[in-house]
Amino acid sequence: MQFNRKNFTNDQLIAIYKLLLLPRLIEEKMLVLLRQGKISKWFSGIGQEAIAVGCTYAMQPDEWIMPLHRNLGVFTTRNMPLRKLFMQWQGNKEGYSKGRERSFHFGIKDYYICGMISHLGPQLAVADGAALAYKLRNQNKASLAFTGDGGTSEGDFHEALNVAAVWNLPVIFLIENNYYGLSTPVTEQYRCEHLVDKAKGYGIQGIRIDGNNILEVIEAITNVRKNCIAQQKPYLVECATFRMRGHEEASGTKYVPQEMLDEWSKKDPIKSYENFLLKEGILKEKEVLITRADIKQYIEDELQQAMNAPQIIPSTSEELADVYAPYTQGNWQTDVILIGNASSGTVVNELFAEKRFIDAIKEGLRQSMQQHPNLILMGQDIAEYGGAFKITEGFVYEFGKDRVRNTPLCESAIVGTALGLSLEDFKSVMEMQFADFVTAGFTQIVNNLAKIHYRWGQYADVVIRMPTGASVGAGPFHSQSNEAWFVHTPGLKVVYPSTPMDAKGLLIAAINDPNPVLFFEHKGLYRSISGEVPVEYYEVEIGKARHVQEGSDISIITYGLGVHWALEYAQQHTDISFDILDLRTLLPLDYEAIQTSVKRTGKVLVLHEDTLTGGIGGEVAAWIAEHCFQLLDAPVLRCASLDTPVPFNIKLEKNFLASARLDGKVQQLMAY
Template sequence: MYFDRKNLTDDELIALYKQLLLPRLIEEKMLVLLRQGKISKWFSGIGQEAIAVGCTAALQADEWIMPLHRNLGVFTTRNMPLQKLFKQWQGSKDGYSKGRERSFHFGSSEHFICGMISHLGPQLALADGVALAYKLKHEKKVSLAFTGEGGTSEGDFHEALNVAAVWDLPVIFIIENNGYGLSTPTHEQYRCANLVDRAKGYGMEGVQIDGNNILTVYDTIKGIREYCIREQKPYLVECMTFRMRGHEEASGTKYVPQELFEYWGQKDPVNNYELFLQQQHILSDSSVSHIHQEIKQTIDEELKSAFESAVIIADTLTELSDVYAPKKTFIAAQGEAKERHEKDAPGTQEKRFIDAISEGLYQSMEQHENLVLMGQDIAEYGGAFKITEGFVKTFGKERVRNTPICESAIIGAGLGLALEKCKSVVEMQFADFVSVGFNQIVNNLAKMHYRWGQQADIVIRMPAGAGVGAGPFHSQSNEAWFMHVPGLKIVYPATPADAKGLLIAAINDPNPVLFFEHKALYRSISGTVPIEYYETEIGKARIVKKGNDLTIITYGSGVHWAEAYAGNNSALSVYILDLRTLLPLDFDAIRESVAATGKVLILHEDTLTGGIGGEISAWISEHCFEMLDAPVVRCASLDTPVPFNIELEKNFLAKARLSDAVKKLMKY
């Protein structure tokens, strides 16, 4: 193996050696502890250390890295305290994830390392978002993301590289091509000659290098970093290497031909670099031995302290409280000391539902200079529903960004922006299309704060619902898909005033918020809306109307159906509760509404089976049983896809069965 030291001093060469050796010696110790049952899982990077160490050493300490399972060298080169790393791997409360994550699935904002998820591809888009933040702030920085050759088969790889190229983002994408995705060899993963050849297809530069040569990796990444900053463009690097152990220790290596181990064993990154330093008389045998002993002693000392960590005592309140990031008091750009809520906002104006949403977005853009809007056709065209029409003229295309059709990458980019303390609102052209970004939402956004304390400050706007004859792929009410996911907040306003106030509150909230907007309400519903900037509190239901005979608990379009029914049946005294927020639910308001009448009907546009009506009904039965004078009745849409024909659609919707449902309840 040829090493080109270029202009590196002896001290710099030795520093790289120590950084390269440290993860190797830690791993050797971890494998012993694994056999002793003192840690439960280990993903070995033995043989691949030069990539993680070289890439990290070539970056500035405050540039974000998105690592994978085998990138221990990223953590050690960023000088993360070994004692805390050991505690992390033991599942200690004093680790980086409070015992909630395993092995390398954790991050540290202090060290600018993002916690990975097991799905491999999604973290690439986070690097896009971080790089976009650098670009918007005019900072001369890059982000760097790792993936394996197997990960390049995922759609997220394509989406992330495409967005980075289209938006000219300073991102370095690293492919660690170690020959196998668990047991699947490369020839079963792709047919191109080299993965780096894909770079041209995305309109970016790329290079293939020897990933086992620490000086090659370090020098290449340093040069690429300068290129990305100077040219404001991404770069793809394929690092050729080999995994000397199993995907994880339990999987073994029986599927790998022995000759591969012999070939790559001769290319060991640590042994070869050590030999080079000795041949160049930069290190002697005794100095090598001393460095080994010094590092091993440090490891043993840090391990001893780590093993003294207290045993975790589970505390339910702590676990629940850490699901969401705490909301701090918002301080407006003009220096206002507190939030302005709807009741405090002077002056109102009659507005359509759609215009209230647009105004809430516009005023939020004025309040937050770090807020970015992203979505398909939202710039000059103004979006499919024209909600952002004219925004480009005021805020520019940097902050009002048309996106390629790649929902997963754009949601991931929003999360990357959050890492750099920027806010984002992502528009799904239709709520139905969020399915192709589902993984980012339920596995990345929702779990981020609970896993390693990082807030995911992003709002996803979801134009949803039927009633406009749009058919099965543009009419779904899919809020229930996300109700089962801790860490998300789900908002579904029914009035223009709530649409504006809740959207502003969602943007100010540090947690991921899915903001559902019913398309049929856009231009059909009007109401008085405060002119100024204000919030409507998330998590609080609204009493639309008080009554004594029966309670209708609903949200979205159901609110208007309930109001219309009550207006046409004045002999009944109907209590109507508009939930407004679906996650978290306002259980106090639900209990109060049940107590008011003793008869409850839950109304929603979503289909019956698996809809949130089932969850609310179960809660009422469990917690309010003594208050009930009849079983809880659910009224929902048919358990079919949403039909296109208007007559079929009318029959599909819950509104068609509301009268019968009320009669059933009142006869009990």
């Protein structure tokens, strides 16, 4: 291995040696602690330290890095307190994730490190978002994301590189090619000669380097970073390396040929660099011994302080409180009008305008864009074309292409990009062209957006607009009601308005809220209903139901199109007194409003367009049975759509929908 010292001084070369040695000696200590049962799991990066240390050394301290399992050198090179890292690995509350995450599944904004999730690939798109933030601010910065040889097979790798290339983002994608994804060799992972060859397919530049040569890594990343910033383009770097231990300690290395281990042990990044320093006379043997002893003592001292940390005492209230980033609606700026639980809305300003549902959403988006210069809209065909439903028509001319961004068909990458923007204090609204397509971004939503605040205190200031629902003859892939998928996911907020007033006010509230919000918009309501909407910029409170009308015979608890089904049925059956409650927010639910409605009637029908099994109606019915049993005069009934995909034929679709069974369920309740 040849080392080229370039313009490094002796002191700099020695400082790099200490940075390189520290994670190795920490790891050796961690393996001892693992055998002693003092930590539960460890992903070893022994043999790969030069990559993490070299990359972090080359990047600026305020540039985001997205590391993976074996990148301890990123954390140590950013000078994070070792005692706190030990607490993290021990699951102590004083660690970076309050005992909620293990090993390197955490981040910290103060050090510009974004914590990984086990799915690996989604990290790459988060780096896109950070790089987009730099680009929008005209900052001379780049972001860097790690992946492994195995991770390059994931769809997220393709999506992230494609988005970065199309949008000319200053992001470095770094592949640690250690020749095995757990036990799967690269011969079963890809067919190109080298992984860096993939760069050509995206029209970007790439370079392959010796990942075990610390000086080569520093030089390469320094130059790549400069090119990314100067050219405003992404770059792919493949680092040839090898991990000398298992994927994690329990998996071992029996699947690796011994001759391969022998070959790579000769290329050990610490020993090779140490020999170079000794040969050049930059260090002496005695100094090497002293350096190692000093670092080992530092590790022991920090470990001892970590060991003295108090044992964790679980607090249920704290656990629940940390699921969402704290936010008080209506108080973020004094001129926001907050509409509460009134059926018609209560506002100070009496200026109203008759608007269709779709126009109310458009106005809420436009006023939010005016209110927040840091708000970015992203989605397929949303710029000049105005989106599939024309909601953003004209926005690109008003706010510019930087803020109203057409995206490639890369749902996962765009959700990840939105999260990356949030790291840099941008807000974003992503239009999912149809709610059905959300499956392509599912991992980013339920594992990255939803969990990030609970895991390490980082908010995800992201709204995903979800055109949803049947009744328009669009068939099984453009008509699904999939809100229940997300109601089951702590950390998300799920909003589903039924009126123009609520559509505008709840969308504004969702954008103001720093937590991730899935905003469901029923396509069947877009142009079919109108209503009075305040002209002013206002919020409708998330988490508060709307009492639509008061009654004494039957409570219909519903949302979305179900509200209009209920109102129409009530108008046709004036002999029955219906109490109608519009949930509006499905996560969190307004249990107080639900209980109040149950008290009024004693008979409850939960109505929704979603299919019966696993729908939100089951949760509402179960809560009522558990908490309001003494108020009931009959079993809680559910009225939902058939447990089938949504059919295309209009007659079949009408039969599928819950409205086809509404009368039967009402009569069943009245018979009690």
